[in-house]
Amino acid sequence: MNVWQFLADFFVNVGAWMGELLSGWGLSPFWVSLIVKVVGGLALAIGPLTAVLFLIWYARKVIGRIQDRMGPTNDGTAAGPFALLQAVADAIKMLTKEFVFPKERDRVVFLIAPVLAVAVAVAVWAVIPFGPQGMQFVDLNIGVFYVVALASLAFFAMLMAGWSSHNKYANLGAFRAVSMIVSYEIPQMLALLVPVMLAGSMGMQGLVRAQEVPFIVMVPVPALIYFLAMTAEVGRLPFEQAEADAEIVAGYFVEYSGMLFGAFYLAEFINNLSASFVFTVLFLGGWRGPWVEQAPVLGLVWISLKAFLVFTLLTFFWGAMPRLRIDHILGFSWKFLTPLALVMLVVVALVDKAVQAAGLTSPWGRAGWLFLANAAVALVTVALLYRAERRQQAAREARRFAIVR
Amino acid sequence: MAETPQEAVQLKGIPQETFQALQERFPEAVQPARYEGALVPAEKIVEVVRFLRDELGYIFLSNLTATDYLDVKGVEPHIDVVYHLFRMQGGYAALHVEIPREIGKAHLPSVTSLFPSAMLQEREVYDMFGVKFDGHPDLRRLLMWEGFDGYPLRKDWKEVYYEGETKPYRSRYPKGGHPIYAEELSPLKDNIRYPEGWSPQAWDYDEADRLLYERMLSAHRDPDKPLKTDEMIINFGPHHPSTHGVFRMAVRLDGETVRHLEPVFGYLHRNHEKIGERNTWIQNIPFTDRLDYINGMTNNWAYIVALEKLLGWEVPERAEYIRVIVGEFSRIVNHMLAAGFFSNELGLYFTGSLYALEEREHILDLFEALSGARMMFNYMRPGGVRYDLPEGWLEKAKALAYERIPRKVEQMAHFLLDNDVVKARTMGVGVLPPDVAIASGITGPVLRASGVAYDIRRAEPYSLYDQLDFDVAVRTHGDAYDRLAIRFDEIWQSLRILRQVLENIPEGPIVAKKPSHRLKVPAGETYGRIEAPKGELGFYLVSLGKFNPYRYHIRSTSLLNLTALSDMTRGLKVADIVTVLGSIDLTMGEVDR
Incomplete structure (x- = not known):
């Protein structure tokens, strides 16, 4: 094995090398596998935490440019080139700040909530496949299910934080978080069933392997539904409700200070990033890209680039979208996303079966027919929305007052 | 009072035809020399305002305030409450009401039943002058807090660091030249005046908000609502990102729905x-x-x-x-x-x-x-x-x-x-x-x-x-x-x-x-x-x-x-x-x- 071969599948080879080394020391296979997994897990967990340092800088820069200003700069400060170290400075500031606790908090729950929030956000990374084989911490055969379950747990952290803070704003935020999850898990799950059905697998690796044509081309409408539900789930504008700063100040973490607050901030960014990765796996073909078969380590590059694009889109939303109201958001889920997702599930299932029965087995042929079906549904939906909009406008015009002079 | 053309020309603060119509209906309305507009008796003010609104088209009560006349040469001490009413075009009609300035005797009927715009303004006059408005549905202090001693805009009210009636203060230039500021001279203890029997240590802060919360809990209750959910009162502000400063809204919420909102003012009041x-x-x-x-x-x-x-x-x-x-x-x-x-x-x-x-x-x-x-x-x-x-x-x-x-x-x-x-x-x-x-x-x-x-x-x-x-x-x-x-x-x-x-x-x-x-x-x-x-x-x-x-x-x-x-x-x-x-x-x- 030369250097290039070693580098081509770097992570797997390092794991194998470590396993051999530990075996060489005479450890039993159980201990060898345990130690390798723990080291791998720590390395994986550091990934999002360091990525966030960069992403905070990136998001601030992007939003700065959206708002016609510079964002962080290093003008005369030690923030490094392009103020890249700004996030480090932020982190140091956060770590050195005092904790201020509300007097009547629920002591244990109050402290567990931020830890849980970060833990849940990081835990998603266990099932994300960063490369063809081996470059995944664990390939659960119900990986998709695991991701959704963790997302619910993240809301549990919000509820804990809100309830234990003994603050009405925090309570309102927590209640909003709960009603959001109840509403948005359903379209999210339904939209998620579509790629699962097409791939015939709930494992993340299986999903990527099935995407010779990325699912976003095959089934754009479920991809859009999933993307919107995901935006709601990570609490990004326009669906940000649990912390709506203009209304309920900071929602569920209004009473947190110092690094406890920092933990929520961190969890929010990691959640955004993890959601971007999951979306990439589900719809954008995951680690697929040129030369991955030759050099599996490139899978990490491709999936990161795709996830980065999704993250950028979420950041654009952050800078450019006003916030919807809670009843609009819930209505949007129950009256629009959920029915549409149900329709899509049925349509995709029928069309896919029909295509297979017709014997069109080439991936692009199947994708074409599915795309056409999606486009048809999308057109009908847009027409219905247009009519509803016209009706609303007419109703509003009927409510106008006469001009008083 | 006989009207001559010369007098009519000199009418100030009220249009000629309005004043005539007013005098026909209310002969006791006059224009004294020191005011603009018409002076009407306190007990008639609601009727006069209703007359102006309904029959003369003064549909807009723009301004309502008061002046405390004390130690003015040739004027009996009294409080003058003034109303400025407008039509959709043209100038205003000013109405004046003279009431005694002793606390307790200073009261007059409220016009809030005719003009909700008097709601806050009458509260402000009550707050600043101690004038009670009979029939005001919610007569609480507006800018000062409940329990504040005194009525700041009365001429006999002197504030902390009181130096003199008018600027420039002579006390700041004892020898002429550079001013000396009262804040530098007088230590705090000599200047703060507490009400009788009041101490800041024993002050119950909740008491100050008692009236507000009583109103919050009682206003716009729906006893027949289908779900007997608990409602909660939450304060938006004084420190809140969306209140444009220190403004407080006490809100009674039923879940996410607003049942009653009460604005609370005065956090930026500087008299x-x-x-x-x-x-x-x-x-x-x-x-x-x-x-x-x-x-x-x-x-x-x-x-x-x-x-x-x-x-x-x-x-x-x-x-x-x-x-x-x-x-x-x-x-x-x-x-x-x-x-x-x-x-x-x-x-x-x-x-x-x-x-x-x-x-x-x-x-x-x-x-x-x-x-x-x-x-x-x-x-x-x-x-x-x-x-x-x-x-x-x-x-x-x-x-x-x-x-x-x-x-x-x-x-x-x-x-x-x-x-x-x-x-x-x-x-x-x-x-x-x-x-x-x-x-x-x-x-x-x-x-x-x-x-x-x-x-x-x-x-x-x-x-x-x-x-x-x-x-x-x-x-x-x-x-x-x-x-x-x-x-x-x-x-x-x-x-x-x-x-x-x-x-x-x-x-x-x-x-x-x-x-x-x-x-x-x-x-x-x-x-x-x-x-x-x-x-x-x-x-x-x-x-x-x-x-x-x-x-x-x-x-x-x-x-x-x-x-x-x-x-x-x-x-x-x-x-x-x-x-x-x-x-x-x-x-x-x-x-x-």
Whole structure:
């Protein structure tokens, strides 16, 4: 094995090398596998935490440019080139700040909530496949299910934080978080069933392997539904409700200070990033890209680039979208996303079966027919929305007052 | 009282035919020499106001305030409560009521049943003068807290660090030359006066809010609601990102739904009016900058309009042009900021407000070149303005008004008004019907968004506005969306006005008389008002012919525009509170004074 071969599948080879080394020391296979997994897990967990340092800088820069200003700069400060170290400075500031606790908090729950929030956000990374084989911490055969379950747990952290803070704003935020999850898990799950059905697998690796044509081309409408539900789930504008700063100040973490607050901030960014990765796996073909078969380590590059694009889109939303109201958001889920997702599930299932029965087995042929079906549904939906909009406008015009002079 | 033509000509503060009709119906209404308008007995005031409203068309109670007459030569000590009523066109009818000034005896019937706009103003008079209004549904203190000892605007109330009745204080110049400030001389303990038997340690803070919470719990209860859910009271503010300063709204919520909202004022109260009475007439000009600190120029202007009415001075034409230019630029600044900060309240993470602030900076550059300051301008003077336009100023103003601002306003209007999320959040939210708006004393863009084409620049033209060509912007839905959209409509009209005045500005003097620091104003009283960006900004001034005003009252736009806030938000969601509040566009500096 030369250097290039070693580098081509770097992570797997390092794991194998470590396993051999530990075996060489005479450890039993159980201990060898345990130690390798723990080291791998720590390395994986550091990934999002360091990525966030960069992403905070990136998001601030992007939003700065959206708002016609510079964002962080290093003008005369030690923030490094392009103020890249700004996030480090932020982190140091956060770590050195005092904790201020509300007097009547629920002591244990109050402290567990931020830890849980970060833990849940990081835990998603266990099932994300960063490369063809081996470059995944664990390939659960119900990986998709695991991701959704963790997302619910993240809301549990919000509820804990809100309830234990003994603050009405925090309570309102927590209640909003709960009603959001109840509403948005359903379209999210339904939209998620579509790629699962097409791939015939709930494992993340299986999903990527099935995407010779990325699912976003095959089934754009479920991809859009999933993307919107995901935006709601990570609490990004326009669906940000649990912390709506203009209304309920900071929602569920209004009473947190110092690094406890920092933990929520961190969890929010990691959640955004993890959601971007999951979306990439589900719809954008995951680690697929040129030369991955030759050099599996490139899978990490491709999936990161795709996830980065999704993250950028979420950041654009952050800078450019006003916030919807809670009843609009819930209505949007129950009256629009959920029915549409149900329709899509049925349509995709029928069309896919029909295509297979017709014997069109080439991936692009199947994708074409599915795309056409999606486009048809999308057109009908847009027409219905247009009519509803016209009706609303007419109703509003009927409510106008006469001009008083 | 027999009317002769000579007397009729000298009528002040009330139109001739109104006064005649009033006297026919109420023979006891008279016009005494020291007041403008008509003096009516206290027990008749509700009937008189109803008569004026229903039969003479005075549908707008703009201003209600009081003056404490104590130690005035030739005048019995009394409190004079004054009402300024307006028709849709033309000037005002002032009504005066004299009541005894002893606490307990000072009371008169409330006109809130006729005009909800008296709600907050009567509370303010009660708060500041101790005058009780019989029949007021919610007579609590407005700006001071419950339990405050004394009524600050009474002439016998002396504040902490009291030095003297009027400025300049002699105590500061014992030997002439450099002033000595009272704060340096007097230690705190000698100056603070507590009520009998009161100690700050034993003070129960909850007691101060007892009246508020009693009202919060009782108002608009629905005993028959289907689900017996618990309701909770939550305080928005005084420290809240969306209250534009230190404004507090106590809200009773049923889940996310607002059942009752009670605004609580006074966190920025600095007794502006009392300080204004101590200042000399000229010293009050920079002091008005601090009211609505976004629009220092129009604050100056409103005060100067009232002052010039008292002085009877003519203003040179060039000065009027300059005033219109800065006034309209100020309106653009205000409306851009209002729209920008409104988008903040919709959750747009500062993007809208930062674009608005950028335009504001450019206009402030102009103002700075003109007055030397970016916020506290101190620019207008009785009879003119302080400085002439500097070299090249007009070119810069033209470049801004003809090219940059139209471009930016168009962009911003497109981004905000055509945004589906903004539409979803604002359309049909916080609807204000026109009749409620008029009765509640609401003015400015908020009123015009409800379909009332009422603009003081047209209804009672001041300065050059009767010669200028512009339209009164009107929108007809009365919801938050229209209140946002009308601000852009008004910016277009302001730009139209700027085109006319920037092109036609004449040469000439900028001030009628040499400005004097010791300006003596003839005895009398007046109410002057302009169409400030936020609405009607009025100044009620009483002069006894001295160097200082005897009474200096501000008819605050932002305060009066909040009269209907409680009704506008009832039944809406939590998020809509800030939508409605943002669409009203208030500045706390003006609300609390």
